[in-house]
Amino acid sequence: MNTANMKLRRERKYQNVSALEMAKCIGIAESSYWSKESGNRPFRQSEITVILKKLKKPYEDVFGED
Structure with missing residues (x-):
């Protein structure tokens, strides 16, 4: 898992959003998510656009490399 994906997972969990909820939000199966x-x-x-709106965060905070 790369840094950007780790940031996404950390932010999703911090906001108490499940993988299933995120998958539904972007219209894919949970396994695909x-x-x-x-x-x-x-x-x-x-x-990515939908995820950023859901998490209310800018791109750099969720997908940007450190």
Whole structure:
């Protein structure tokens, strides 16, 4: 898992948002979400946009590299 994906997981858990809730929010299966959050598959730009709105965070806080 890369740094950006670790930041996403940490922020999602901090906000008490489940992987299932996030998957539903972006319109994919929970297993597909896990695959993307784990770094095995990339997120599409449209999915990133929805995730950032859901978490109310800028790109750099969730997906930006440190």
